[in-house]
Amino acid sequence: MNPTSIPYTWSGFKSLHNSTRRLISARFLRSIAQGALAVDFTLYLRARAWTAPEIGLLLMAAGLSGAVLSLFIGIASDQIGRRLFLLIYEAGLTLGTALLLINHSVWLLVLIAVLFGFGRGANGASGPFAPAEQAWLAQHIPSTIRGSVFSLNAALQFWGMGIGALLSAYLVHLLPGETGPHAFYPVFFLNLVIALINYLQIFTLKETPINHGSNPRTILKTDATTTKSTELTTIVENEDLLRKKENRALFLLIIVNSVNSLGVGLIAPLLPYWFSVRYGVGPEAIGPVYGLTFFLTGASSLLVGKLSQKVGLTKSIILPRLLGVATLIALPFMPTFTLAAILYIIRSIVNRGSMGARQAFSVGLVRDQRRGLASSLNSVSWNIPSAIGPAIGGWLLGMGTLFWPFLLASLLQFAYIIMFSTMMGKYEPQTHTSLP
Template sequence: MSLPAPTSPDPADMRRILWARGMRAFGDGFAAILLPLHLSSLGFAPIAVGAISTAALLGSSLLALGLGAVGHRVRRRPALLAASILMVGSGFGFAVIDDFWPLLLIAFVGTLSPTGGDVGVFLPLEHTVLTQSVPAEQRTAAFARYSFVGSVIGAVGALAAGAVDWLAPVATPRMVTDTLFLLYGALGVASFMLYRGLSARAEAPGHALPAPLGPSRRRVYGLAALFALDSFGGGFVVNSLLALWLSERFGLDIATVGTIFFATSLCSAVSYFAAVPLAARFGLVNTMVFTHLPSSVFLILVAFAPDATFAFGLLVLRALLSQMDVPTRSSYVMAVVEPRERPAAASVTAVPRGLAAAVSPLISGWLMGLSPFGWPLILAGGLKITYDLLLLRAFSAVRPPEEAAVPAPKGGLRNTGSR
């Protein structure tokens, strides 16, 4: 049967989540850039820097996975408050501690993200609260705003890392990085205050505790496996490796590469809102697949680009389409499970993406060492196309309640809601 819409959604909860997302994105933006610089200034060898970065990614993934396993025993507001405290400790710890082992531990249990993206325990909890703060027909638009805020303000945060150079005449790099890590901790305090104001409607409907995966378990595991395949493909073209390939293939300097990424990031941010009317017209799964497919084709064509200008044009075209599945994917996961299962579902579908994306960069780097040709781009595009086709085949008929009135296509899975 179809899921009931959340009763009496509170728009104030959505505003609080968006503010918190923006502040955290700003902190993640500069922290990801400053982390290796800060650790190197402490005299750590590259292998130690890599170990702390890996600990941060692994710890965040395991924390999110743990939330999926035991999240039914805790309420969402207290869990977000606890996560904010971890954010405060992460920032203050990196600002005042210089020894390797304590920093490794802080990275593992804290919230710093070396990728600049939002990982860890915040994401599944905020997705759950955001879903219940708006009516079902506004859910995808809410996730588009959520993704837009994170993308744009995260880019601004990355620019803020330039303060190390801007303030060089009056402050040492160590003073600036310590100050910015303290700012990261202060953003955690501000997030704590925002989460304190969440209403009782942020919890599971009917005053019930969230539940582990139950009736939706098979569906969620299937989505998690497909999302992991997509992320495995995306790991071949993470920004750092794509920047290296562009520099070596076309002889571009760092400033030019940075301009390319800034332009493509803006295109991606704008595309989040274009996904909303498309999803309303064609459905969430169709929007995910039929915007993602051509973007993967553009990615493959970049490998054959004859010059930097042509490659830039293809990357822009890809950026205009490749991220439309971000808000639609989040909206879809929240829609096809029971409300009480949402924290677990968001965690289980998020963690494999992070773990899968951590493997492919090693293969991509190895391939780039063998040949200057864009084999990583071709592999990434091919894997993503495979993901799209499998997603369409398995879930084209598993539709959210608001799409239930539209006749289901023949074949595939029946739309049985989230029984």
């Protein structure tokens, strides 16, 4: 095993820890199911006569509940382990989706959608349990290749989302003679099957205990008269300084992430609905566009992973996003669906391609025993603003305003570029090497 090799080949991937490989595989499968829902869920709600503001409120509720749960789950996972939480997620998703297929209650739909984030296009993330998953994934990855491994993980997620998006165009035609909401049931069945497979994957996986180390404060209190008390006092002081540095970095990350996620949430979850209203297209047209987008974004993620090895995570995150802002503000002015789709694809390639690098950056701000906390704060700072975004965007779209959500989103994402560069650059983890 070579722990410093870039895992973009089969041999490089096999050199990763078994837990790392299995978690990446599970997330890839999950992203296929979520890719289908990313296209079809808002269209399914529209088929059930939901309005844009109602859809936006549902997506907001899903984001807010996920943010609250993820904070507690991430912190708890640092103490009792991460495997249990992923098993709970997959079991709950299996049961909840099965209930949706046999019970058409609006309140059951709302409950399951809120708990598991249906339609939010989470790129394979395990809902509010994602902080536990992300911390577990980072546990066995050396810092020198963390950016590359997380970028590979992101690329596979995007490709899975692409497969799901392509499937979304055909799943709605699987049931002969079915139209309206019932035509979308194969999409939910796909989610059920994949959740069951992932439950079995994680159930058979062993978790390495988290190394919390000894607590020097406890030793000082119980054995303060020993000759090592001075050394322990120094250790405690160094620990306090290190925690303060980590806490400050996490606080700034929360601020920066919140600006970005609000900009993304304003329009991204509602884009299938917007395409349908603006150009009169359905899953048959939207699904292939989303599929191609995710496939190309996956390739972009691999390129960003390689770029992070050469120039560092910060530059590999902020530079491509400038083009993303320009394409986003131009998107609503496109006269045809084809031109709008081209701009959407370009924006996704340059914007989402840095997702793995952003994840690697956040978990690299702290040590292993605090990565659940870091992942939780990263998730909360993303989910709360991005949850508010669809409610605002849905309200604006419901008023017939098809441009303003894009303008507001562009301004916020430009502000994110400036803030990330100036506020987070000095906290860059050592994840790159001087490659030729």
